[in-house]
Every structure is written in C-alpha cells, then in structure tokens.
Amino acid sequence: MSRYVERAENVARFIEVNLQLMLDAPAGEGQQWLPLVNTTGDHEEFTKRHGEANEQNVIQFLTFDPENPNSILSCVRAARENARTVREIISSEMWLTLNKFYLMVTAAAENEAVALANPHDFFSEVKNASHLFNGISASTMTRAESWHFFHLGRMLERADKTSRILDVKYFILLRSAEDVGTPFDDIQWAAVLRSASAFEMYRKRHGRLAPRRVVEFLLLDRQFPRAVSHSLSVARDSLHAISGTPLGTFRYSPEKLLGQLCSELVYASVDEIVESGLHEYLDELQTTMNQVGAGIFETFFAFKTPKSRKPAGQQQRQ
Amino acid sequence: MRFDNYDVGGFFDELFTDKGQPRSLGRTLVNNIQSLPEGELLNRQRAAERALLQMGITFNVYGERAGTEKIFPFDLIPRIVSAAEWSRIEKGLKQRITALNLFINDLYHGQKILKDGVVPAEIVLSSKAYRQQCRGFKPPRGIWCHVTGTDLVRHGDGQVYVLEDNLRCPSGVSYVLENRAVMKSMFPQVFAQSTIRPVANYPSRLRDMLEYLAPDQVTSPRCVVLTPGIYNSAYFEHSFLAQQMGIELVEGKDLVIDDGQVWMRTTQGFERVDVIYRRIDDDFLDPECFRPDSMLGVPGLMEVYKNGNVALANAPGGGVADDKVVYAYVPRIIKYYLGEDIILPNVPTYICSEEKDLKYVLEHLPELVVKAANESGGYGMLVGPHATAAQCAEFAEKVQANPRNYIAQPTLALSRVPTLIGDHFEGRHVDLRPYILYGKEITVLPGGLTRVALKKGSLVVNSSQGGGSKDTWVLAGAPEMDSSHPDTTPDRLAPQSTAA
Numbered sequence: 061m062s063r064y065v066e067r068a069e070n071v072a073r074f075i076e077v078n079l080q081l082m083l084d085a086p087a088g089e090g091q092q093w094l095p096l097v098n099t100t101g102d103h104e105e106f107t108k109r110h111g112e113a114n115e116q117n118v119i120q121f122l123t124f125d126p127e128n129p130n131s132i133l134s135c136v137r138a139a140r141e142n143a144r145t146v147r148e149i150i151s152s153e154m155w156l157t158l159n160k161f162y163l164m165v166t167a168a169a170e171n172e173a174v175a176l177a178n179p180h181d182f183f184s185e186v187k188n189a190s191h192l193f194n195g196i197s198a199s200t201m202t203r204a205e206s207w208h209f210f211h212l213g214r215m216l217e218r219a220d221k222t223s224r225i226l227d228v229k230y231f232i233l234l235r236s237a238e239d240v241g242t243p244f245d246d247i248q249w250a251a252v253l254r255s256a257s258a259f260e261m262y263r264k265r266h267g268r269l270a271p272r273r274v275v276e277f278l279l280l281d282r283q284f285p286r287a288v289s290h291s292l293s294v295a296r297d298s299l300h301a302i303s304g305t306p307l308g309t310f311r312y313s314p315e316k317l318l319g320q321l322c323s324e325l326v327y328a329s330v331d332e333i334v335e336s337g338l339h340e341y342l343d344e345l346q347t348t349m350n351q352v353g354a355g356i357f358e359t360f361f362a363f364k365t366p367k368s369r370k371p372a373g374q375q376q377r378q
Numbered sequence: 379m380r381f382d383n384y385d386v387g388g389f390f391d392e393l394f395t396d397k398g399q400p401r402s403l404g405r406t407l408v409n410n411i412q413s414l415p416e417g418e419l420l421n422r423q424r425a426a427e428r429a430l431l432q433m434g435i436t437f438n439v440y441g442e443r444a445g446t447e448k449i450f451p452f453d454l455i456p457r458i459v460s461a462a463e464w465s466r467i468e469k470g471l472k473q474r475i476t477a478l479n480l481f482i483n484d485l486y487h488g489q490k491i492l493k494d495g496v497v498p499a500e501i502v503l504s505s506k507a508y509r510q511q512c513r514g515f516k517p518p519r520g521i522w523c524h525v526t527g528t529d530l531v532r533h534g535d536g537q538v539y540v541l542e543d544n545l546r547c548p549s550g551v552s553y554v555l556e557n558r559a560v561m562k563s564m565f566p567q568v569f570a571q572s573t574i575r576p577v578a579n580y581p582s583r584l585r586d587m588l589e590y591l592a593p594d595q596v597t598s599p600r601c602v603v604l605t606p607g608i609y610n611s612a613y614f615e616h617s618f619l620a621q622q623m624g625i626e627l628v629e630g631k632d633l634v635i636d637d638g639q640v641w642m643r644t645t646q647g648f649e650r651v652d653v654i655y656r657r658i659d660d661d662f663l664d665p666e667c668f669r670p671d672s673m674l675g676v677p678g679l680m681e682v683y684k685n686g687n688v689a690l691a692n693a694p695g696g697g698v699a700d701d702k703v704v705y706a707y708v709p710r711i712i713k714y715y716l717g718e719d720i721i722l723p724n725v726p727t728y729i730c731s732e733e734k735d736l737k738y739v740l741e742h743l744p745e746l747v748v749k750a751a752n753e754s755g756g757y758g759m760l761v762g763p764h765a766t767a768a769q770c771a772e773f774a775e776k777v778q779a780n781p782r783n784y785i786a787q788p789t790l791a792l793s794r795v796p797t798l799i800g801d802h803f804e805g806r807h808v809d810l811r812p813y814i815l816y817g818k819e820i821t822v823l824p825g826g827l828t829r830v831a832l833k834k835g836s837l838v839v840n841s842s843q844g845g846g847s848k849d850t851w852v853l854a855g856a857p858e859m860d861s862s863h864p865d866t867t868p869d870r871l872a873p874q875s876t877a878a
Contacts, residue, residue, distance in 0.1 A: 144434075145608055148620035148627040159434045205645060302645065360645040 061146065062197070063213035064139035065158070067100075068132045068165075069190035070221040071122050074099055074255050076183040081251040082115070093118040098228045099221065100130040119176060124169045132186060136165045151200035154193065161189040208298035212356070215295035219288045220349055225255050226278050227342040230271070249274055256286045275338065276330040288345070289325040296322050299356070314355030321348050379419045380412050381796065384803045390534055390793040391805055392457050403458045403853060410568045411455075422564045423454050423798055429560050435553070435614060451846030452557060453797045454564060457808055457828040461855030467530065467538060468822045470722030471814050475526055477712040478543065478699045479816065482522040484715075486512045486695060496714050497707045498731070501782065505704065505751075507546070507697030509660060511667055515684055517693040518591045519817075524691035525584070525655075526814040527551070527827075530722070534791035539725045541809065543700040543708070545692060547657045550827040550847075551813050552615035555580060555622075557849045558825070573854040575824035580813070581622035584655070587817030588623075591689035592652040599652040602626045602642060604633070606658050606674045616657050630658070635678035640688045653689045654679075660694045703729065703751040706785055726788060730781035739777065739786040743770040746786040748777065763789050792837055795848060797830060807831045809839050810850060824852040 074096055082092075094113040097106045100122065110117045125131045129138075140162040147155055168175035168182060175182045194214070201207040229252045249269045253259040258277060261284050266273040281287035296318045300307050303315060310316040333341050386394050393404040400408040411419060427449060430436075436447035459467070484491050485502060492499040502508060527548030529541040558577050562569055585601065592599030605616035607629050620627035626642065633651065634641050641648040656663060662672040667680035682688045698704065706727040709720040728735035728746070739746060743762050750758030760773045777784045794805035812826035828848040829839035839845040 144613075144617070147617040148603075148625075150621075152621065155434060156432060160432050163432065209645075 061139045061142035061150075061158075061213070062194075062210045063217040064135040064142065065161075065190050065193050066214045066217040067130065067221070068135035068139070069187050070218075071100060071130065071132050071135070072183040072186035072190075073257065074225065075119055075122060076180065076187075077251050077255045079115075079179055080254075081247065084247050095228045096122065099224045101224070102128060102130055119179070120172070123176070124172050126169075133165055133169050136162050146206070149206045151196070153196050153200050157189070157193050157196050161186075161193065164189065203301075205302055208301045209360075212295050212298040212302070215291045215298070216349060216353055218286055219291035219295065220346065222256050222278055222286050222291065223288050223342050223345055223349075225252065226275060227339060229255070230275065230338055253278075258284060258286060272330050272334060275334065279333070280325055280328060280330060282326070289322070292318065292325065292349075293322050302360070312355065312359045314352045314359060317348055317355060318352050321345070321352070379414070379416070379802070381408060381803060384796055385805070386794070387805050389791060389805060389807075390532055390536055392532070392793055392795045392808070393455070394796070401458075403460050406571050407456070407458070407565070407568050410565065410571075419454065419798070420801065426452060426454055426560045426564055429563070430556065433556060435556050450553060451832060452560070453806075453830060453832075453846055453848050454561070455796050455798065455803070456561065456849040456851045457795050457810065458851045458853065459810075461853050463538070464824065464852045467722060467812065468824075470540075470720075471526075471528055471812060471822050472820045473712060473716065473718060473721050474528065474540065474543070474708065475523060475814050475816055475820055477715045478526075478545070478708070479520075479522050480715040481711045482693075482696050482699050483520065485698060486515060491711070491714055494714070496710050497704070501701075501703050501707075501731070502698060504782075505698050505701040507660070507695075507701055509668075509695035509698070511680065512693075512695035515695075518593070518686065518689040521591070521691075521816050522693040522696040523699065524587060524591070524693070524816050526816070527811045528814065530810045530812065531725070531790055532793035533725075534793075538722060539790075540708075540722050541725055542702075543705060544811075545700045546659065546697040547692060548811070548813070549612040549615050549657075550811060551580060551823070552618045553847050554813070554823070554825055554827050554850070556618075557847060561849045572851075575852045575854050577823055577825040580823050581619060583815055583817075583821055583823075584619065585623040585625065587815045588625075588653045588655055588689075588691060590817040591691060593686060593689070596652045600625075600642075600649060601653040601655065602628045602633075602651050604628055604630070604654050604656040604658055604676075606662070610657075612657065619655075630673070630675045633676045633679070635676060635682055638682060638685060638687055640676070640679065640682050651688060653691065655691050660697060663690075663694060701751060702749055703731075703782075703785055725790065728786040730777055730784040730786065735786075736777070736781050739784075740774055743774060745789065747789050748773060748784055748786045751783050751785065761789065790837075792831075795828070795830065797832070797848075799832075799834075804834070806834075807837050807839070808848065825850045 078093070078096055093115055094103070094106075096118055097103050097113065102121075105128070106113070106118075106121055110121065121128055121131065123132050126133055126137075128134060140158055143150060143155055143158050164185060197207075197210060201210065229248075246269055249271065250259055252274060253262050253269075256278055262269075262274065262277050265277060265281070265284075277284060277287065279288050282289050282293070284290055296315075297307070299315060299318060303312060305311045305315055308319075310319055381394070381400070382398055384394060385397060392401075393408070394400055430449045430452055436449050481491065485508070489499070491497050492502060523545045525548065527544040527550060529544065530538050531541045532538050554577055588601040589599050592601075601623070602625055603616050603620040603623075605613060605627055607613065610616070617627050628642055632643050633654075634643070634648070636648075640651040640654070642651050658674055661669045662674045664675045664677060664679040665672045666677045668675075679688070679690075680694070683690055683694075705724065706729045709724055712718060712720045728739045730736045730739055739748065743760070744765070744767075746760075746762045748760040748762070760769065762770065765773070792807040792809065795808050796803040797806040799806075808828050808830045810826050810828050813823045815821050815823075828850045830846050830848050831837055831839045831844065832846050833844045836844065
C-alpha cells in the first residue's frame with residue numbers, strides 16, 4: 061500500500077519536473093519523454109503499444125492508463141485495494157485519506173482532458189495527497205509491526221525510484237557532452253535533483269552543480285531522505301524491528317542482503333562507482349533490492365503449512 | 379425547506395401526526411430544519427453522501443466497469459423513537475431472544491418442546507437450518523444466538539410487530555454507526571438540544587461479548603472476525619468491526635487446525651485463536667462437517683469447537699430458530715419456556731399445515747402475503763393485493779399440494795417517515811432492525827438500522843430493490859431497563875414450564 065502511494069507520488073513528480081524542464085529547453089531541442097517511461101521500467105510495453113514517444117502519449121501512459129500497472133491511476137487503485145484488505149490494521153484517518161486520494165484520481169481519469177489541461181494542479185494534488193497520507197500514517201500508527209512493514213515498503217520503493225532516475229538521467233545527460241557548462245546543462249542537473257525533491261538540500265550540501273556530486277548526493281548521502289543510502293538504512297531498521305534480529309546480525313536472507321547493501325553504500329566512493337560504470341552499479345543495486353523485496357515476501361507472507369506451526373516465541377529461538 | 383405541505387397520506391407517520399403537526403419527539407428536529415436557509419438541507423444531504431463515499435461505505439455494482447462502487451442510499455431525516463416505546467421494544471426483544479436461545483438448546487438436546495407437541499417435530503426437523511451435527515452440543519456459556527438483528531415494522535394500527543428474526547450473522551450494524559457519525563456532523567445543534575442515546579459503544583460491547591465466550595483457562599483471549607473475503611458484499615462491515623474492536627480480520631485460509639486448537643498465521647508464526655466471530659454461513663464453515671466443497675471455511679474447525687477449545691459466534695445450528703414457519707410458533711415458544719405472554723407481537727401468521735388456518739388462507743388469498751418456508755429474497759411469494767386472479771388460483775394449488783411449506787400474513791401498511799425526494803419531503807415506508815447481543819447479559823443497541831423504501835408506494839426496503847437507510851434516534855428519558863433477563867444463566871436452560 062505505502063509502496064504504491066510512494067510510486068504514484070514519484071511518477072507525478074517525474075512528469076511535473078519534465079514538463080517544467082521542457083518549457084526551459086532551447087527551441088529545437090529534442091523533447092525528452094521516453095526516459096520518463098524508463099524510470100518506471102515499462103519501456104518495452106510502451107514502445108510496443110505507442111511507438112514514438114511524445115508528451116501526450118507518455119503522460120497519458122504514466123498517469124491514466126489502466127493497462128499500465130505503474131500508472132498513477134493503477135498505483136492509487138492498487139494502494140486502495142491493499143488498504144481494503146488491511147483496513148482493520150490501519151487507522152481510519154489513513155483509510156479516509158487514501159480513499160479520497162483514490163476518488164480524486166478516478167474522477168480525474170474520467171475526464172482526462174480537463175485534468176491535463178492544467179497538469180501542474182493535478183500533479184501537485186497527487187504529490188500532496190501522498191504527503192498527507194504519509195504524514196497521517198506517521199502521526200496515527202503505533203510503531204509496531206504494521207508500521208514497520210508500511211515504512212519498509214515505502215523506503216524500498218523510494219530507493220528504487222531514486223536509483224532509476226539517476227540511471228536514466230545520468231546516461232542521457234552524459235551523452236550530450238557538448239552541453240557541459242552551458243546554462244541548459246545546469247538546468248538539466250537541477251531537474252534531476254528536483255525529480256527527487258533534492259535541489260535545495262543539494263545546494264546546502266555541495267553548492268555548485270557537478271555531475272559526480274549529484275550522483276554522490278542521490279546515491280550515497282546518509283542524511284537526505286530520498287537518497288538511496290539513507291532510504292535503505294531506514295528500511296533495514298524497520299526490517300530488524302519486524303524480525304527482532306539485532307542490527308548487525310541476520311537470521312533471514314533479506315536481512316543479510318539488505319545489510320550487505322547498506323554497508324556497501326556506506327563504504328563506497330562516488331569516484332570508484334563512476335569509473336567502474338554507474339549504470340552497471342545501479343543495475344546490480346536494483347537486482348539486489350528486488351531480491352530483498354522477494355525475500356521479505358517469502359519470509360513473512362508466503363503460505364506455510366501447518367507442519368511449520370510454532371508459537372511465535374519458539375520460532376524466534378530457532 | 380419546510381414541512382408545511384407534507385402529507386401523512388393516511389399512514390402512520392413516525393414524525394408527524396397530521397399535516398404540519400410534528401409529534402412532540404420530533405419538534406426539535408423539525409424546528410431546526412425549518413430554520414435552515416433555503417437550500418441548506420440539500421447541501422447537507424449532498425455533504426452526507428460525499429462523506430459516506432469518502433469513508434468507503436460502498437458496495438460493488440456488478441455488471442459495471444470494475445471499480446464502480448455506490449453508497450447505500452442514505453436519507454438525512456431520521457426515524458425517532460421515544461424513550462417509553464424503546465423501553466418496551468427492548469424488553470420485548472430480550473424476552474424473545476431469551477426464549478429462542480432456550481428453544482435452540484432444547485432442539486439439540488431433549489427436544490421437550492417437540493415431545494410436548496408445542497411445535498410440530500416435522501417442521502423443525504425438516505428445516506434446512508436444523509443441523510443434526512449439533513445434537514448434544516453445549517455451546518460456551520450456553521449461548522447460541524450471540525448477535526441477532528430482529529426486523530420490526532409498525533402497522534397502521536400503531537402497533538410495533540416483529541416481522542422476522544435474523545440469527546445468522548445479520549449485517550448492517552456498521553451502517554448504524556457510520557450513519558450516526560455523519561448525522562452528528564450534519565445536525566450538531568439538534569444533538570446538543572436533544573438527548574439522543576449514543577450507539578458508538580457497540581464495538582466495545584461486541585468485543586466484551588466475544589471475550590466472555592473464551593474457554594475458561596484462557597486469561598487474555600484472542601478473538602478474530604472470520605470473513606468470506608474482500609469480494610463479499612458485507613466485507614466493509616467485517617473490516618470495520620474488526621478495526622473498531624481492535625481484533626484481527628481473517629479468512630479461512632489464515633486459520634489452521636493443529637493439536638486440537640485453532641491457529642492463526644501471523645508474520646511471527648502461529649498464534650492460538652480462542653473466539654471466532656464468524657461471518658460465514660454454517661454451510662461453508664467447515665468442509666469436513668458441512669459442505670465438502672466449501673473453500674471459505676477451516677477444515678476441522680467443528681471438531682475443535684465441539685471439544686470446547688474455540689468458541690464460535692453465532693453458534694452453528696442456531697439458524698433453525700429463524701425459519702419462516704418456526705417464526706409463527708414464537709409466541710407459543712415464549713409461553714412454553716418463560717410462562718409469559720409475548721411482549722412484542724408477531725405479525726399474525728396463518729400456518730397452512732393447520733387445517734383451520736389453511737381454510738382461511740385459501741378463502742382470503744387476495745388480501746394476504748403468502749410465503750414459502752424454505753425460500754428467501756422474495757422468491758416463492760404471493761402478494762395478494764398485487765396479484766391477478768389467475769396467480770392467486772395458481773398459488774392456491776401450490777399451497778394445497780404442500781401446505782406445510784407455506785405461511786400467510788395480512789398485508790401490512792408499514793409506517794412512514796418524511797424523506798427528501800428531489801426538493802421536497804414525501805412519506806416513505808420504513809422498517810427497523812435493532813441489534814441484540816447475548817453475552818454475559820443481553821443488551822440491545824439503542825437505535826438500529828432504519829431501512830426505507832425509496833420508491834413511491836413501495837413496501838420493499840431491501841437495498842437491491844431501491845431501498846436506503848436512515849439514522850435511528852432513540853431518545854433518553856425513561857429509567858434504564860434492567861439489562862439482563864433473570865432466566866439467562868447457563869445452568870437454567872431447562873424449560874420452566876411444560877404447559878403448552
């Protein structure tokens with residue numbers, strides 16, 4: 061549930077930032093819409109169905125396409141459906157907020173043209189609904205197991221999206237070497253940071269815009285809340301809060317993988333990463349994060365037969 | 379908006395005695411509504427509908443695009459019940475539930491009431507809801523019908539009658555609670571000026587009742603709500619009640635039987651379950667005991683239940699007491715077990731298997747409503763005043779061929795409540811379903827679900843046939859009734875009187 065809300069928010073931010081960016085692009089500069097589809101990993105499906113990417117079909121695909129499981133509409137629908145199945149666990153304020161979010165997006169989907177005539181308003185509403193949901197969750201949920209699952213899902217999603225945006229944008233941006241140092245280059249890097257709500261915080265940390273510092277900030281910063289390293293380390297804390305395993309040790313495979321990943325990010329340096337290939341690095345990172353997600357499902361939610369039944373206390377000692 | 383032209387139309391109206399004459403219990407509300415600026419009531423009606431939609435109190439509309447949900451229609455004008463009338467209703471319901479519980483227990487043990495010929499044995503034993511599997515079983519604390527929703531109607535004579543007993547997981551109480559929450563935000567002044575009895579503690583009472591059923595050796599019982607799943611039309615209610623009680627909502631696949639106990643899967647392994655508020659019919663509860671093709675239940679559950687290691691509410695087998703033909707015998711059942719006359723009368727019912735009644739029914743078909751005992755949802759039913767002569771003749775044959783399967787009742791003139799229709803008020807027919815909990819004592823929720831037939835002239839209040847709901851306000855005032863009936867202790871389940 062939290063994962064889908066986070067995803068909807070990220071997609072809304074990507075689109076909005078790109079819309080702003082295109083308004084600043086020099087006349088004749090190619091419109092960059094396909095990379096947006098890459099950030100949700102639906103490149104192939106999109107090309108198969110739409111062919112050439114343009115502003116209109118990309119926004120439609122990412123916002124209201126019910127066939128695209130990662131569109132804002134699909135995400136909000138899935139989040140609300142998940143919330144229905146755990147409604148007795150979450151607070152009624154969370155349910156109410158999520159349901160209003162759902163009704164807002166479905167109403168907009170019934171009249172796409174109106175919603176997209178003023179895209180800024182619509183995407184702001186989506187982002188605000190997600191912030192509201194997270195804020196209400198943070199202030200109404202006991203910090204017990206269900207909160208930690210909620211938090212874990214959100215943080216894994218956030219780490220995934222930040223790494224993808226970095227992957228897609230770094231690749232794109234490095235190609236236009238002739239732009240380096242031009243005003244538009246600066247604007248493009250600022251846009252990358254804004255896609256992760258990171259621009260102002262980056263400024264405070266590093267000052268001028270430099271590609272490696274941007275990578276360092278989004279990937280390795282330990283204090284910025286959307287940085288991969290930070291997101292994964294708080295995800296790890298929640299995972300251990302759920303399992304009861306002391307930090308720094310592991311009992312289940314996702315604990316091991318996530319712990320290794322966090323250490324890797326803590327001790328990595330941006331120069332090493334870029335020199336050995338950022339894309340390969342991010343690719344491996346995403347593979348490991350997927351394994352963590354699958355491992356969590358396997359460990360905590362997969363159907364177990366009665367033979368494995370042990371009261372909670374006993375299982376913890378095994 | 380004003381009530382000046384509101385016409386009671388010759389019916390008993392719950393809010394007005396005559397044109398422009400509100401009953402004393404409705405004066406505060408009527409004055410408040412009439413003092414609102416023009417258009418404000420309609421704004422509030424829309425605001426209430428929006429709030430219900432946002433709260434997600436919806437049902438799925440089948441046959442339309444996925445995700446099409448509608449709210450159960452809601453009307454702002456409440457039904458108001460006086461303290462004195464409620465006190466009588468409450469007393470009557472407690473009497474009825476006490477007797478029905480003794481009746482069910484007797485049926486599965488000595489069957490004295492059948493042996494004494496008060497209720498014909500063949501009628502009970504042929505009921506679809508009679509469970510041979512429950513013979514000789516003693517449910518925890520001697521209680522069979524833990525949650526009951528009894529449908530009441532008021533006839534043109536002003537008398538409140540019991541129309542139907544619902545002992546099999548009746549639904550709708552969540553609407554009562556959510557409707558009230560919405561009404562309090564719509565009419566805060568009226569609530570401030572009146573003494574409307576609160577309903578919000580129902581989930582606490584329900585939880586107390588469930589915990590009371592736990593096996594003796596359990597000190598802090600774990601209770602769960604068992605739902606057929608997210609696609610069930612009452613799923614909203616199941617999750618709402620679980621949330622409000624602070625207990626887990628589970629499906630059959632979340633529970634396993636092992637070592638003579640019921641266990642629930644959790645992320646931390648398995649935890650023992652002591653009490654199950656099941657919202658699944660008997661038939662689907664345990665494929666090893668009832669329907670073998672059920673995918674919803676828990677194999678082996680009944681065995682654990684019979685051994686006293688888990689409690690189920692409501693108890694399997696209890697549905698026999700809300701059979702339509704058994705209903706007709708409830709006045710005699712009350713007299714038999716309690717030695718009392720019935721407080722809240724049944725709708726007069728003709729039992730076609732009794733010769734005198736059969737003769738009357740056949741002679742008066744065009745005035746009567748005839749119901750088949752083993753059908754529900756309006757099937758196998760004849761509404762005499764709306765039927766043709768040919769339909770009556772056809773039904774007469776059916777009744778004569780199998781009289782035991784039919785009962786008949788006079789057509790009732792259900793009371794009405796003003797209802798917002800377009801931009802004005804019109805009277806619409808209503809019924810009332812109060813909810814009764816049977817735990818350590820019997821408690822009746824002061825209020826209930828008022829269902830309203832929104833179609834002009836219609837007597838059918840079901841949501842599938844254009845029905846909606848209203849809030850029900852029970853006014854405080856008269857001294858509180860004693861909340862428990864003296865004859866409900868488990869040791870005293872034996873009939874007090876054998877006099878028929």
